[in-house]
Amino acid sequence: GQQVMQIPQYQHVQEGEDFTTYCNSSTTLSNIQWYKQRPGGHPVFLIQLVKSGEVKKQKRLTFQFGEAKKNSSLHITATQTTDVGTYFCAGLETSGSRLTFGEGTQLTVNP
């Protein structure tokens, strides 16, 4: 079945440093989605990428979807303590039914 791998598992940064998490699917995806889960909370949708090579920005967050629609990345510029949480990518199968989550990257930001 479809597998979605995400690295790194943990990332500790100083406030102001950049952060990147990478996601790779074993199969071509219909789209890739990114979610953020704060400690003790539930996942919250951030963004969806659909097109091959797509790049989207949300303030300090930059999301990319690979040309083959199998990998993606999330980059945060100049991290802030409010960025703390676990970031999950989730790939939607081409059949459009199953959403498979990566293992997540837990980000901690030291002030």
Added chain:
Amino acid sequence: GAVVSQHPSWVICKSGTSVKIECRSLDFQATTMFWYRQFPKQSLMLMATSNEGSKATYEQGVEKDKFLINHASLTLSTLTVTSAHPEDSSFYICSARDPGGRGTEAFFGQGTRLTVV
């Protein structure tokens, strides 16, 4: 975005008892809802897909007789953990997609933290 409400937020139960968790879509109709389980510091593992008016589809390794799913209406799905044991202690989260929305993103409930003692 669409709102999904999950209840209760946390529950403590004795070993051998059953616990029911409710998942409601508040401002849209969800023909399909998804139930996940999440262990500490781990990812969300899909347990089953709940289909309104029909049987749920369970993932491999998930006991359908232990995790009973009922999706009796377009806005409500329930997960019942039967004869709970301490190893069932976990964070259970439901999600749904809004078929009337523009995207395919999942909207999550707040989650239910189950502790079996």
